Amino acid sequence: MKTIIEPFRIKVTEPLKVISKEERIAALKNAHNNVFLLHSEDCAIDLLTDSGTGAMSTKQWAAMMLGDESYAGSPSFRRFEETVRLITGMKHIFPTHQGRAAEGILALTKIKPGDIVPNNSHFDTTRANFEFAGAYAMDLICEEGLENDFVAPFKGNMDLRKLEDTITGNGAEKIPFAMMTVTNNTSGGQPVSMENIRKTKALLDKYGIPFVMDVCRFAENAFFIQQREKGYENKTLLEIAQEMFSYADAATMSLKKDGLVNIGGFLVCNDDDWAEDFKNALIMREGFITYGGLAGRDLEAAAVGLMEALETDYQKYRHATIEYLAKALDSKNIPYVKPVGGHAVFIDAKAFLPHIPPLEYPGIALVNTLYLAGGIRSVELGSVMFGRFDDNGNEQPGPLELVRLAIPRRVYTQSHFDYIAETLDYLMQDVEKVKGYKITYQPKYLRHFTCHFEQL
Numbered sequence: 001m002k003t004i005i006e007p008f009r010i011k012v013t014e015p016l017k018v019i020s021k022e023e024r025i026a027a028l029k030n031a032h033n034n035v036f037l038l039h040s041e042d043c044a045i046d047l048l049t050d051s052g053t054g055a056m057s058t059k060q061w062a063a064m065m066l067g068d069e070s071y072a073g074s075p076s077f078r079r080f081e082e083t084v085r086l087i088t089g090m091k092h093i094f095p096t097h098q099g100r101a102a103e104g105i106l107a108l109t110k111i112k113p114g115d116i117v118p119n120n121s122h123f124d125t126t127r128a129n130f131e132f133a134g135a136y137a138m139d140l141i142c143e144e145g146l147e148n149d150f151v152a153p154f155k156g157n158m159d160l161r162k163l164e165d166t167i168t169g170n171g172a173e174k175i176p177f178a179m180m181t182v183t184n185n186t187s188g189g190q191p192v193s194m195e196n197i198r199k200t201k202a203l204l205d206k207y208g209i210p211f212v213m214d215v216c217r218f219a220e221n222a223f224f225i226q227q228r229e230k231g232y233e234n235k236t237l238l239e240i241a242q243e244m245f246s247y248a249d250a251a252t253m254s255l256k257k258d259g260l261v262n263i264g265g266f267l268v269c270n271d272d273d274w275a276e277d278f279k280n281a282l283i284m285r286e287g288f289i290t291y292g293g294l295a296g297r298d299l300e301a302a303a304v305g306l307m308e309a310l311e312t313d314y315q316k317y318r319h320a321t322i323e324y325l326a327k328a329l330d331s332k333n334i335p336y337v338k339p340v341g342g343h344a345v346f347i348d349a350k351a352f353l354p355h356i357p358p359l360e361y362p363g364i365a366l367v368n369t370l371y372l373a374g375g376i377r378s379v380e381l382g383s384v385m386f387g388r389f390d391d392n393g394n395e396q397p398g399p400l401e402l403v404r405l406a407i408p409r410r411v412y413t414q415s416h417f418d419y420i421a422e423t424l425d426y427l428m429q430d431v432e433k434v435k436g437y438k439i440t441y442q443p444k445y446l447r448h449f450t451c452h453f454e455q456l
């Protein structure tokens with residue numbers, strides 16, 4: 001059979017309602033035109049994020065009942081540890097309440113003011129954590145990664161020449177570690193090849209710089225390697241993940257992605273001294289080393305979810321849903337980042353709304369139009385999220401103006417995707433009339449979450 005079906009059936013349902021256009025207008029106004037401030041019941045299809053929004057399996061729900069809530073030494077931790085060790089091979093394993101908590105501990109213990117941290121592309125919380133600790137978070141994505149239309153198999157890769165120039169130009173002592181984000185969320189959820197990971201490790205070894213991986217979507221990345229990289233077609237996703245981790249000295253993880261759970265994260269490393277530092281910070285910030293801010297039941301569900309994310313049928317289905325949405329966009333000539341990444345479709349708002357300049361936030365204009373048109377919530381990854389203020393206080397736009405339709409794991413069915421496509425059709429009718437926005441309030445860090453907008 002050619003049709004790829006959902007490798008599950010539905011056992012529990014959750015009601016979903018499309019509120020009226022008038023109600024959507026009022027809701028967006030109350031939210032100061034920032035979809036992060038909407039009530040989720042007012043979003044018919046919520047594509048804000050794939051983080052923590054997935055559906056758990058029967059096995060995960062069953063595992064939760066085995067959760068042992070002892071403060072220290074719980075068997076739930078040992079089951080979690082055993083699974084994470086099987087996948088990562090790391091010596092020291094610390095649970096955290098989310099990925100950003102792992103990043104925060106890494107920043108607190110390893111970064112000094114004036115340091116530089118290179119990454120293929122920093123995720124927003126990663127950047128915020130590192131910059132808060134006084135580092136310069138530098139993105140060194142390969143050239144293809146900046147070309148939205150250019151089809152290449154591994155557009156999330158690190159630019160190795162730029163990495164070496166950064167090291168030799170600033171001195172290795174300025175770089176406490178380098179990072180690699182798989183898949184590269186910020187640059188379209190694009191995968192990173194095993195070759196790039198291997199070469200990055202070799203380069204960093206030459207200068208004695210530790211290699212940390214941000215592995216939120218390690219299973220999706222493993223699937224892309226299996227599908228696209230020579231020599232990996234007959235390896236299992238687990239074997240590919242194991243090889244990927246074998247090049248890392250440490251890793252941060254949000255279990256809300258490829259852990260297939262609603263909350264959780266981890267921080268892992270091989271070095272005993274690093275582990276000692278992490279342990280102290282973990283106890284101060286998150287909780288004791290055998291629970292790290294999570295309940296025993298959360299650890300149980302994550303241990304099952306991590307292995308389910310490595311099932312080939314699951315990854316095939318997941319990728320097929322994203323391809324299905326991409327085909328719908330193709331049929332309407334809506335520009336998006338090609339090829340599609342592992343967890344989302346990224347519409348190119350700059351190309352879609354060319355009449356709106358970057359600092360009038362074409363991404364926000366598209367996000368809000370999509371919400372008003374059909375109650376679909378998406379997110380901007382453009383100048384609001386990634387813009388910076390230069391030393392003279394002038395706002396500089398981000399490198400790309402994208403709108404992400406992130407697909408929650410195992411949640412929406414094919415008719416939901418057809419509804420999204422139909423909403424986009426409706427939106428195409430008056431695309432030239434869509435107006436830009438200005439910011440009327442913004443906090444100092446991570447402004448996209450809570451800032452207010454006014455339409456121009």
Ligand SMILES: *Cc1c(COP(=O)(O)O)cnc(C)c1O
Pocket residue numbers: 051097098099100101123125126181185214216253254255256257264265
């Ligand atoms: C989600 C995410 C994080 C942060 O994880 P949280 O669990 O949301 O704190 C870090 N890096 C990447 C690439 C992510 O996608």
